[in-house]
Amino acid sequence: MTTQLLIAGFGGQGVLFAGKFLAYKGLTEGRQLSWLPSYGPEMRGDTANCSVILSDEPIGSPIVSHPDVLIAMNIPSLDKYEPAVVPGGKILVDSSLIDRKVQREDVTAFYVPATELAREIGAPTLANMILVGKFIRETGAVSYDALEDALHKVVSARHQDLFEINKRAIETGYNFES
Numbered sequence: 001m002t003t004q005l006l007i008a009g010f011g012g013q014g015v016l017f018a019g020k021f022l023a024y025k026g027l028t029e030g031r032q033l034s035w036l037p038s039y040g041p042e043m044r045g046d047t048a049n050c051s052v053i054l055s056d057e058p059i060g061s062p063i064v065s066h067p068d069v070l071i072a073m074n075i076p077s078l079d080k081y082e083p084a085v086v087p088g089g090k091i092l093v094d095s096s097l098i099d100r101k102v103q104r105e106d107v108t109a110f111y112v113p114a115t116e117l118a119r120e121i122g123a124p125t126l127a128n129m130i131l132v133g134k135f136i137r138e139t140g141a142v143s144y145d146a147l148e149d150a151l152h153k154v155v156s157a158r159h160q161d162l163f164e165i166n167k168r169a170i171e172t173g174y175n176f177e178s
Contacts, residue, residue: 002057011047068139088107092112092131092138122165134176
């Protein structure tokens with residue numbers, strides 16, 4: 001099984017962190033993986049994106065031109081990448097920040113008020129991890145078990161106080177019924 005994921009949003013929304021977490025999660029499960037962050041002006045507030053490929057087979061290229069799954073955290077990202085998702089793919093939308101519906105009928109859309117849910121759990125900057133939780137539930141690309149191993153890899157020692165709230169954000173997204 002191979003899942004090609006594109007996560008996109010504004011710089012500062014944790015797009016690269018979310019991708020890094022999923023890459024480490026795949027690594028802890030013995031999967032082949034690729035994590036390709038986008039650097040540049042997007043790091044200062046423009047659209048940022050991160051490609052993640054999780055596979056049981058060797059990966060030939062880290063480029064994700066036609067993702068199986070898109071996580072769109074803002075309107076410019078949904079506008080830009082919605083057409084690229086493969087037919088039959090999935091689009092996860094932060095419906096707190098995106099006020100339009102997915103226009104394609106050949107994909108499955110999930111509307112998660114991730115920014116609002118993040119505020120409700122006391123973690124206003126963790127909408128990214130709420131969407132990661134929903135991604136895990138809806139795709140099965142990585143398992144929901146043993147989240148801690150991957151979280152310990154991406155939450156730095158300096159920020160271990162954020163470990164539990166990141167875990168709670170993932171759980172919130174995983175359990176959200178859309």
